[in-house]
Amino acid sequence: MQSILLNNGISMPVIGYGTYKITEEFHPKECVLQALEAGYRRIDTATLYRNEKQIGEALSECGIPREKLFITTKLWTNVRKEEDVAPAFDGMCSNLRTDYIDMLLIHWPVQDNPSVWRGMEKLYKQHCVRAIGVSNFKEHHIEEILSEGSITPALNQVELHPHFQQKDLRNYCAHHNITVEAWSPLMRGKALDLAELQELAARYKKSVSQIILRFDIQSGLTVIPKTIHSARMRENLDIFDFKISDEDMKKIEALDKNERAYRDPDNHGF
Numbered sequence: 001m002q003s004i005l006l007n008n009g010i011s012m013p014v015i016g017y018g019t020y021k022i023t024e025e026f027h028p029k030e031c032v033l034q035a036l037e038a039g040y041r042r043i044d045t046a047t048l049y050r051n052e053k054q055i056g057e058a059l060s061e062c063g064i065p066r067e068k069l070f071i072t073t074k075l076w077t078n079v080r081k082e083e084d085v086a087p088a089f090d091g092m093c094s095n096l097r098t099d100y101i102d103m104l105l106i107h108w109p110v111q112d113n114p115s116v117w118r119g120m121e122k123l124y125k126q127h128c129v130r131a132i133g134v135s136n137f138k139e140h141h142i143e144e145i146l147s148e149g150s151i152t153p154a155l156n157q158v159e160l161h162p163h164f165q166q167k168d169l170r171n172y173c174a175h176h177n178i179t180v181e182a183w184s185p186l187m188r189g190k191a192l193d194l195a196e197l198q199e200l201a202a203r204y205k206k207s208v209s210q211i212i213l214r215f216d217i218q219s220g221l222t223v224i225p226k227t228i229h230s231a232r233m234r235e236n237l238d239i240f241d242f243k244i245s246d247e248d249m250k251k252i253e254a255l256d257k258n259e260r261a262y263r264d265p266d267n268h269g270f
């Protein structure tokens with residue numbers, strides 16, 4: 001699996017397994033075991049997803065050494081200030097059956113982001129987390145962290161798919177050496193219906209999902225597609241044996257409508 005070097009020198013697999021909406025009824029433990037079997041080594045979860053416990057069971061039973069796994073999880077919006085961070089972290093670790101987290105993110109901006117960030121910096125300095133980052137942060141939210149914090153976020157995980165490619169935010173993050181990760185890279189399946197991508201998929205003899213994910217990693221992004229089907233887990237990983245030409249990369253870039261499909265971080269309502 002290809003990896004990317006984060007701004008603090010740690011290496012992260014470019015593709016992770018997304019687990020949003022894999023709630024009890026979809027058997028998160030079995031899904032994660034299948035994803036690990038398929039070759040994923042990075043799992044993306046969040047306290048919000050209510051599956052950390054089952055993921056913890058999978059991670060402890062999979063037989064893969066902990067240091068070969070990369071776990072990302074996210075502080076929910078009830079973590080509002082510095083002193084809320086450590087207790088939330090303890091709960092995550094207990095659910096995930098680990099004593100450290102690889103990547104800890106602020107899930108959505110809160111009122112006092114710098115205060116929460118201070119709590120995360122403490123965990124980082126105590127070696128409880130290997131990297132810290134943010135999610136759903138616009139430039140002005142990141143500015144708050146850069147001006148008050150002492151550590152630059154390693155990652156910004158944001159909505160990003162062919163209709164919403166976030167070019168300005170990506171340029172801003174590149175300038176600050178912050179890796180950008182695409183959530184809902186497949187637009188929750190809707191992007192698979194785009195005719196232009198279907199044409200490319202037929203030409204490259206790949207699926208639309210593989211075209212999108214390959215486009216993302218070729219653009220320097222990291223991705224976390226979600227699926228509960230093991231054949232699709234494998235399909236979404238099988239993107240390292242072809243390259244999209246510069247001309248076709250431009251065609252996909254041209255699909256950008258700068259149109260958000262989900263919540264706006266300035267008005268998320270959580």
Ligand SMILES: NC(=O)c1ccc[n+]([C@@H]2O[C@H](COP(=O)([O-])OP(=O)(O)OC[C@H]3O[C@@H](n4cnc5c(N)ncnc54)[C@H](OP(=O)(O)O)[C@@H]3O)[C@@H](O)[C@H]2O)c1
Nearest residue numbers: 018019020183184185186187188189209225226227228232
């Ligand atoms: N930080 C945040 O605020 C935030 C927000 C949203 C998501 N996320 C993270 O990002 C991850 C991915 O986003 P997402 O789950 O919203 O959407 P997504 O990965 O864009 O799309 C998932 C949907 O696509 C389908 N799918 C996946 N692979 C497929 C394939 N090869 N062929 C056909 N259909 C396929 C899945 O169906 P099946 O499951 O039925 O296969 C599912 O319906 C989440 O799971 C979560 O970890 C983060």
